[in-house]
Amino acid sequence: MRISHPMHRWLAGLLLSAASAVAMAQAARPHVVVLATGGTIAGAGASAANSATYAAAKVPVDKLLAGLPELASVARVSGEQVFQIASESFTNDHLLQLGKRVSALAKQADVDGIVITHGTDTLEETAYFLNLVVRTTKPIVVVGSMRPGTALSADGALNLYDAVGVAASKDAAGKGVLVTMNDEIQSGRDVSKTINIKTEAFKSQWGPLGMVVEGKNYWFRAPVKRHTSASEFNIDEIQALPAVDIVYGYGNMNTTGIEAYGKAGVKALVHAGTGNGSVAAQAVPALQALRAQGVQVVRSARVPDGFVLRNAEQPDDKYDWVVAHDLRPQKARILAMVALTKTNDSKELQRIFWEY
Missing domain, CATH: 3.40.50.40 (Rossmann fold)
Incomplete structure (x- = not known):
């Protein structure tokens, strides 16, 4: 329909400007890719009371992200389902496939950070592997949860929100592969799973690198061991372990x-x-x-x-x-x-x- 009335033209222009402003704001946000591999963070229990008894690796990445609309205010988020397994079943082949995908994404100019959702049982091993072999300064964050999303007081949503926020942050660059859970930012090299039934399961004897509080990063120390961009190892050159x-x-x-x-x-x-x-x-x-x-x-x-x-x-x-x-x-x-x-x-x- 032709718009001829001056008021109509003014309203149309206003709407177009508003739409353009929204599009520009969205484009200006960092682009974070979430690579999903399964685990408890993608798990589901029979009832809300099941926090320790559940089936892992059930919820696909698109539903995981759709259930957290708050991510849109942090970054432009896209997701890929790399695997859908419980992490105790991770093999060397899984490590190599995931590492090569992370490396390829890190090379893309339109990718600012990468998040890997992962089961907690071998999360520390995958984080350390990526810390050794992916040559980039872009933030890489591995995240999981101790309770499935169906449970009362499920921890996965906030953990994922924090992980995306860290991956989107310029101040997380160059710090190696990180693990963001239970409001803490841990070094992928140092951290280990220390208990299996509490949300504060991941600890390092050297302490966390920082914390996330209401979406803001607070840093207290930096890793000193060689990692990522300073590593002599390169996943692109490794065909077998x-x-x-x-x-x-x-x-x-x-x-x-x-x-x-x-x-x-x-x-x-x-x-x-x-x-x-x-x-x-x-x-x-x-x-x-x-x-x-x-x-x-x-x-x-x-x-x-x-x-x-x-x-x-x-x-x-x-x-x-x-x-x-x-x-x-x-x-x-x-x-x-x-x-x-x-x-x-x-x-x-x-x-x-x-x-x-």
Whole structure:
């Protein structure tokens, strides 16, 4: 219909200007891509009272984002369903596929930040892997929840809102891969899941990097270990990850596991020792034999905090073993896999464990 009346033309112009202003405002917001992999944050229980009994990886990313309209005020958000699995089922192939997708997105000029929704069981392993191999300064945030979205006091919505806000923030750039849960911003390198039935499940012995309060970031420290853009590793160059496994130290330990992993062809074995990475006397010869076969031995500790001292408890120089420093066994495995794509020299591996 033709608009001829001056008032009509004025109203039409006003509406057009308003629409243009909204479009410009939306375009000016940072673009954050949410990569969904499943987990509790995409879970559903039979009733609102089910906070610990539920089915993980049920809600697709489009419904996850549609249920949080507040995100529109923070960023332009788009979503991709990469996997739909519980995180205990993550494999090396999943890590590689996810890492390559994150790397590709980070290279796009129209992407300002990336969020990965993830199950909490192996969230720390994925976060550390990405921290090692994705070469970017753009914010990468891994997020999960301890309760499904159907539960009373579900934590996933706020965790995701905070994660998108951090990923959209310029002040999060260059800090490596982050984990944003329970109002805290943690380093993907340092953080571990410490309890399975509370929302404050993820902790670091070195403390969080910062906090998110009502959408605003407050920073208190920065990571000092090498990561992301400063890393010597690059996911674009990694096609496969070598076999690295973990054996657990305990009272009356036998050597069956050590010998079995050796026969299975592992390239490195992480020993999750007691205390300061202690190794039972009866296990030392088996680990020495493994090292003589060319398998790298990484001495870690099963205790939640502290770090393993080289040549304390065991003569690491004499045995040509590597110590994991402050990395828990599951993260020592991640670093060993990545490092072995570059070198099989034990001295170089030890340098890498000190630096990353």
